[in-house]
Amino acid sequence: MREVFLEDLKPGQIFSSGTVRIEAEEIIGFAVQYDPQPFHLSEDTAKHTFFRGLAASGWHTAALTMKLLVESNFKPAGGLIGASLEELRWPRPVRPGDELTIKVEILEVRGSRSKPYQGIAKIKTTTLNQHGKAVQIYVANIVVLGRKKEPKPQRP
Amino acid sequence: MREVFLEDLKPGQIFSSGTVRIEAEEIIGFAVQYDPQPFHLSEDTAKHTFFRGLAASGWHTAALTMKLLVESNFKPAGGLIGASLEELRWPRPVRPGDELTIKVEILEVRGSRSKPYQGIAKIKTTTLNQHGKAVQIYVANIVVLGRKKEPKPQRP
Numbered sequence: 001m002r003e004v005f006l007e008d009l010k011p012g013q014i015f016s017s018g019t020v021r022i023e024a025e026e027i028i029g030f031a032v033q034y035d036p037q038p039f040h041l042s043e044d045t046a047k048h049t050f051f052r053g054l055a056a057s058g059w060h061t062a063a064l065t066m067k068l069l070v071e072s073n074f075k076p077a078g079g080l081i082g083a084s085l086e087e088l089r090w091p092r093p094v095r096p097g098d099e100l101t102i103k104v105e106i107l108e109v110r111g112s113r114s115k116p117y118q119g120i121a122k123i124k125t126t127t128l129n130q131h132g133k134a135v136q137i138y139v140a141n142i143v144v145l146g147r148k149k150e151p152k153p154q155r156p
Numbered sequence: 157m158r159e160v161f162l163e164d165l166k167p168g169q170i171f172s173s174g175t176v177r178i179e180a181e182e183i184i185g186f187a188v189q190y191d192p193q194p195f196h197l198s199e200d201t202a203k204h205t206f207f208r209g210l211a212a213s214g215w216h217t218a219a220l221t222m223k224l225l226v227e228s229n230f231k232p233a234g235g236l237i238g239a240s241l242e243e244l245r246w247p248r249p250v251r252p253g254d255e256l257t258i259k260v261e262i263l264e265v266r267g268s269r270s271k272p273y274q275g276i277a278k279i280k281t282t283t284l285n286q287h288g289k290a291v292q293i294y295v296a297n298i299v300v301l302g303r304k305k306e307p308k309p310q311r312p
Contacts, residue, residue: 034219036226037235050237050299058238059219063190066215070192079193081206082214085244143206 003077006109006119006146015074015104019130020064022056024096030060055093061100061136062088065127068102076121078145083120088138092129099130107139117146159233162265162275162302171230171260175286176220178212180252186216211249217256217292218244221283224258232277234301239276244294248285255286263295273302 024043031040035057038045046054069080094100108122121144127136180199187196191213194201202210225236250256264278277300283292 030219033223035222039235039237050234057219057222059215059222062218063186063213063215066191066213067189078206079195081195082246084246085241088241088244090238090240 003075005077006144009106009109009121011106011108013106015072017068017072017102019099019101020068021099022094024054027054027056027096031057035059051093054096058090061090061094061127064100065102065125065136072102074104076144081143083141083143086139090136091134094135100127102127117148119144119146159231161233162300165262165265165277167262167264169262171228173224173228173258175255175257176224177255178250180210183210183212183252187213191215207249210252214246217250217283220256221258221281221292228258228260230260232300237299239297239299242295246292247290250291256283258283273304275300275302
């Protein structure tokens, strides 16, 4: 897979990933460690909550999305480095047995004023379940290196 | 710790948490599973990257922040259920040995028009390191239940 530099990115480009299946055991394991709330911990305790059944922590979905992104065909030079997110939504719950995949769309590309050898790409990442429904959407600004390298300081 | 309902929340209220220490082993473990990039995987591979040393995945910081939030003195009735985030930033990296704590500020509280027995609180969650510097900031809209319960449907 070819690395992309700032100059290669254009608004409207779409990248995609493989899929990952999420099981109840993993949902519960993540929740025990990072989000121990009844609706993430067991089918039983989840039944009478807002989610009416076991649902993955939104942060678990975000982490799995990152995994899919790293393994996707979107390979910015220097790595995937998020500067900030402008928006992050979880439109529907992720359930045991769901199979997730992502779609990445380039929204904007701009050079950095202060650092001429890098820039920012605004991307929209949508995480879809096996029914093609969005379970997570975010808009992020990521750091992307330009093709020109920063000159090394001259020795006197 | 007392549960809070929608009616108890007012803009300007501040909640806080204990601390959690993050070690290199945990940073690497999370990265292997969810964010396998050189700057999260080992001191050695991280040295010559953007981060110039091992740094935690931003999603790891987000997950640890959720843990601190669940264990904090902010206990909304019905649990901590994020509807969306308006903003999420990682102003500086999290390093091995860092000790994190969070501060939660209530920014806005509004009732739901379509669901009169719940509402939305807009909160700002700041994750601080042991030097009191912000490593993550987000503004989220969370679902909060009102004190009045939804009436059960009448049987004919």
